[in-house]
Amino acid sequence: MTTLGFAVRLAWRDARASWRRLGLLTAAVTAGVAALVAVNSFTDNLRTSVAEQAQALLGSDLSLGARAPLDTNAVAMRFVDSLQRAGGPEVAVARSVSLAAMAYVEASGTARLVQLRGVEPGWPFYGAITTEPAGAWAMVQSGAVVVDPSLLTSLGARLGDTLRVGEARFPIAGTVVNVPGEVGLQSAFGARIYVAHRLLPATELLGFGTRAEYDIAFRLPATIDAQAVAAAARPALREARVRIRTVADDRDNLTEGLTRLGQFLGLVALAALLLGGLGTASAVHVLIRQRLDSIAVLRCLGATSGQIVLAFLLQAMGMGLLGALLGAAIGVGLQQAMPALFADLLPVDVQVAASPMAVLLGVGLGIWTAAAFALLPLLGARSVPPLATLRRLTTPPRTRWDGSRIAAILALVASVVGLAAVQVGSLIEGTWFAASVGAALVVLWLASLAVIRLARRFTPRRGSYLIRQGLANLHRPGNQTVTVVLALGFGAFLLTTLFTAQVNLLRDFRVGEEGERPNLVLIDIQPDQRPLVEEVLAREGATATAFTPIVTMRLAAVAGERVSTILARGGASRAPGDTLDEGEGSGLWAVRREYRSTYRGELGPAERVVAGTWFTPADSGRGLTADDPVAVSVEQDLAAELGIGLGARLVWNIQGIELHTVVRSLREVNWARFEPNFFVIFAPGSLEGAPQTSVTLTRVVDPAARGRLQRALAERVPNVTSVDLGEVQRALEAVIGRVVAAIRFMAMFSLATGAIVLIGAIATSRWQRLREGTLLRTLGATRAQLLRILLVEYAALGLAAALVAAVLAGAAGWALAHFVFETAFLLPVVPIAVLAGGLVLLTTVAGLWSSLDVLRRPPLEVLRAE
């Protein structure tokens, strides 16, 4: 008790007398905790909102969904009947169909790709659709449509105008403000149009080859347990290719997804906190150096090393607590801004409220970080000899490598891994994260040592004294190069890497005005419509690339095993295809999905054969029996998913007819390129007689001409959908941009922490700087000259940090482009230069601001104080 009591009193008294210096120790964890509390609290809000709005998200108690009409699906209809028998008249049913289509108004010169949704009365059963004007939704069932506001803008239409979709005409009654369960940014890929289900046939769009999504929503009485009903019916429905969803399924899936998002953003926030931990360690290191005399006196007076370490550890934890509390308060404030940051990305209305758990976790992590990072430098206090009271130490005490130090290092590593594991909810992922952050910091540290070396080597011997002095400060004893490169470099590295990744990810989707890449895709062209399409294209001066035929089909058997058998056993491991079992939702997609395949004799520009040989004239089997198979080429990842290789036999069901095939080659496909790419390509001469549609690409540079062409196509061939790749590119940019903005927002906290650590580093070496400044002024330097020396020093430090960050981010960006996005790497030079300029400015401002004392204090005052 004496030990603890003494340690507490010493910690408090020492802190009270040097609160300003310790304030920086406090601030080191503030930004990290603020970011963590904001993210975790917001994630909690999201979970609560999802739980509260789960029913509105699905809009029903239960829903069926399929790619084919459900009314002709016997299994689905039996299910509907059984529900209606069980629940009687209390069971309400509402059908809806969604499809892509082209829409235009008579008065406008252009047409737009839209997502058309036909809904029966009563849809949705839960959650209110808000429109502008308020009563517009009620008019849908009487023949009007409500549309996304963006459609009015892009078509130049107004409420009351007549919208043409396919062969039907609808008056526009209003615009959609909010649809529960739908993400605002969804409209970027095609404006939404809601129409009465009964009027869909009038569009004449639901013909052969149309890709539509058919749904049936149910409102069930309380006597029916939707979850139990779904569990019982799921196997049979799955075999009939019908999805079944319940409120609980949707809630769980969404909660899981949002939790992952929160965990990921939380890791970015945690990086800021760990950086703050480094700031704490550096501040404690300097603190101990400044307290050497006091520690020696305490040792003389009989304090044990344990008491001294405990006192300073308590002090660091106390400062950590203060910093964490401040951070938590800021985090709760920042949380208010989070919904705006994620606007249009979330399917729920988020009710913002501080989450006590998130606050507690943030404060706990803050204190823990402060303690874990402070302990190692604190152990240096044990090596201070009491003899230092008689003889001033000329060198810092030697580091003692004993059990305590090794234990402290292990505790630090375990803490970092533990903090990450708590945040991400997995020990393995936590370890990976900790290792990555550790590796980044080690590389930054090595780079900072290189900067010091280079500065020593290349500081000019001649020229302006002020510049030489400023540059020499980069390598002289007590320099801040390591701190600045490590602390600010880390934040800048995160931001630059994000930027580089974003640019490289989006670059492949860029169709732009220059170059020869097609910018318009026409899909669902019926064989007899080809001449008409070519004629319309020719009128606008455009030419189509070859028409690529598309035949829809499903797998009937894989390597001799019927798909129904594979599905029945739930895709149990089939070496190496245990990837077949991917769990609920995505599971078994490879055997269950509908394939849109083509046949051709040439390889496309975005693919290459990686195994086997491309088709030869000998590959022209008829496929009607297993002895006479058609040769096919399979995309390599799909082959891995199916667990098949060269020579494997696949049986396909094409509109009811089975076709036997053999895998002749495996292909690598660059899916990022806007080309008609396929999982499976059939040898020519095999599918020509099958029911098919085709797709073609064209290039129309002038946006007005493109609009006219889309409009003409919508009028002449209403079932043909024309996709403007420029629009798709913009939509992708919008989505990726929003996600990256959120990550960048979190990464900014690392930069903020870096700036605080820098200010802390300057403050801790303040006395040395004051002395130097005073001596220079005593020797005749003016304040302006001192200012210029400091300016050169901090600008050079900022530049060094920016260069190191840019080089590392370039390397990380290259690795991402090469290994993850599998695309050629491009270094975005101008944005990186702007970012670097910002970092130089930040370093210089923070440096000069913290050094004002050097300029302000009269020399005599400093000399007297010595």
Next chain:
Amino acid sequence: MLRVEGLTQGYHSGGGTLTVLKDINFTLEAGGFLAITGPSGSGKTTLLGLLAGLDRPSAGRVLLDGIDLGALDEDARAALRRRKVGFIFQSFQLIPTLTARENVQVPLELAGEASAAAVADDLLGRVGLGARGHHYPSQLSGGEQQRVAVARAFSTRPDILFADEPTGNLDGANGGVVVELMLALNAEFGTTLVLVTHDLEVAALARRQIRLADGRVVDDTGA
């Protein structure tokens, strides 16, 4: 109280060993007052450090109240100092982040003394700083700081007090005040005093003087 046997101290320096103290032997009775004098570099401060258990000798031993300091580890020596030893330093060595009162309290608090604050106030009153207890060292003059150091040194009523050039950084008047205080408290508490000094006038006040030169005892008035 203090027994020194064959005390030798050397440091490794430039590949060889630099011997700064050679075979020092003496005994000091309880309540005695010893002044150690000698020119700069003669080994005075090194001897004081060894006597107080702040360092370990290369050879020989120091017995404080019969306890061999060399046989104790650093934390055990710290505990011994807490119980039996007081210090006064040339550069005062007050802890800058603590007030005068808190500086005096530190040894008492380390010893778990409940009435630390009252004892500190009393001692500060005795050294003439009763009204300055809440001041930080930087707010006190050199003489005042050394008086606080004297109060701190006597706070636990140590058996032995080591003083390293206690007047070295003070002018004559302030030095005199500090020496008088030390002697008065020595008389009152019966504390053994060991003083390292250049000041022959201060040394003359001691009942015994040991003079060092080149690390050896060249004169011992008590021998």
